[in-house]
Amino acid sequence: MSAVTLPASRVANQMLWSAVVYVCDFMSLDKLSDGQLIKLAVVLHENYGSYDLAVFALWALDRRSGSSIQPRYVQRLAAA
Numbered sequence: 001m002s003a004v005t006l007p008a009s010r011v012a013n014q015m016l017w018s019a020v021v022y023v024c025d026f027m028s029l030d031k032l033s034d035g036q037l038i039k040l041a042v043v044l045h046e047n048y049g050s051y052d053l054a055v056f057a058l059w060a061l062d063r064r065s066g067s068s069i070q071p072r073y074v075q076r077l078a079a080a
Contacts, residue, residue, distance in 0.1 A: 021048055029060035037061040041073075051077055 029037060037057050044054040058070035 021050075026053060026056060029057060030064070032060075034061055034065060 029040075032040065037060055041054040041057040041061075044050040044057065055070055055074060058073050062068060062070045
């Protein structure tokens with residue numbers, strides 16, 4: 001959805017439409033399995049463009065498993 005603003009002649013701009021997406025409690029990512037964390041990161045990236053939350057999910061995975069997926073993901077985002 002796109003935001004609709006008032007004409008420039010008005011003093012204030014207001015957003016009239018917005019989209020909200022519910023995600024699991026991202027402060028409790030330790031409750032998710034490794035596979036669920038990866039799937040969450042993919043859905044956040046591909047469907048919602050929520051790269052910051054995808055980074056957070058991958059960071060939780062790396063912290064638990066000792067992998068280094070999150071830094072590589074960030075490098076690829078920066079290169080794109």
